[in-house]
Amino acid sequence: MSIIKVENLTFAYPSSYDNIFENVNFQIDTDWKLGFVGRNGRGKTTFLKLLQGKFEYSGKIVKSVEFDYFPYPVRDKSLLTEEVLREVCPTAEEWQLMRELSYLDVDYDCLYRPFNTLSNGEQTKVLLAALFLNEGHFLLIDEPTNHLDTQARELLSAYLRKKKSFILVSHDRYFLDGCVDHILSLNRSNIEVQSGNFSSFMTNFERQQEFERRQNDRLQNDIKRLQVTAKRTANWADAVEASKIGAADKGYVGHKSAKMMKRAKVVEARQQKEIEQKSNLLKNTEVESALKISPLLYRSDRLATFSSVAPVYDGKAVCSPMTFEIKRGDRIALEGKNGSGKSSLLKLLCGQRIDHCGKVEVGSNLIVSYVPQDTSHLQGRLADFAVSHRIDERLFKAILQKMGFDHTQFEKDMSDFSDGQKKKTLIARSLCEQAHLYVWDEPLNFIDIYSRIQIEKLLEEFRPTMIFVEHDKAFQDKIATSVIHI
16 A cells, blocks of 8 residues: 655646646545546546656655556557557466456457457457556556446446556446545545545535535625625715815815725725635535527427338348337437447438438438537537537537536637537537437537536436437436337
């Protein structure tokens, strides 16, 4: 056991005037299984890179362990998986690799296949297995679940529960609950550590939020009272100064006026200082502004029908033929392993040309809003993006602001956004679109927990008709009216 101690950490990117971290202090035990949470763009990945010594900073990071990072940058993905893993954990024995892979339900034959032939989920599992074989290293795991289906997430969570010595960045609440014993929370103004899983942290967090909201109401009243008092004092001083005009003893009145002006300035300065102090007391309050959506009501109860439909690749159906209907008010979740055809079924619904068997019937003049899984195509300014998609720019940016964007993001090129910010851009666009049916493909990938809760509240309130794929079980349990297993 050893301690990682962070003292007075301050950091800003060279191109930015604002500090991402300012005089941050905390310490963690290397035996902890640490979940790392915070809003998108607040600096979680940056902090992991600071731990690895990739940026210059002021302050101290005291450590006696070596860090490994996931996702691991594979040099040549055409190599056999075994050769790739030899680079990751050069001292590990083959039997150790086989043991770790068996825990993750990965066939060890994959060791003798080219790494690039493995699915994204298989690549995640084999790399994590190899990294945990580097004894004495502390593992920094950055969002490992984004390419994993629900079953694989449960398996990985159980695997991590048996390990120690890691910091895990994840926005999946069930996943965190299954494998961490401490939470590292990146707040608006500091970083704090709490013992327990995510649910216990969130309970404490919500209590603190409610306390701070009540305190904020009181402070706002105090600030208004101080502002009124400051104005009244200034008015008194002005009145005394005005009384000099026509006075018999101008010297006396002038002396009295000067004293009153001096007193007014002292009082005003003290009151202004109090106002500033009170305004800064609630630095960590997370504001979850309500989102809105304007779904259209379709003329018929039935929007679409799938009759014995299965996507076909290389002449073979990738799943059993699916038969189901999408009716007005449905919120259908498609559930299944990676590669089972979920995304292809959604694309067929949106009119994309994909080989398939069976028949897809979509209602006439049905308006669909689609959020794809992939965000790599996003580039250019948000204003141009709004114009190209014929959505209201002010509404679009207002939604993004409610989801944690600040004004500095609005002028950036979207290609420079974090993965979570890119996904929020696609969701915000969809929320601006009036549609009969909302088709969302893994909308929550990379999106922070607070924004997930915002989106859940939105869908629970407005109840749009939708069909979606999402492996966040907490989200699926709250939103889906039915689940179709593929």
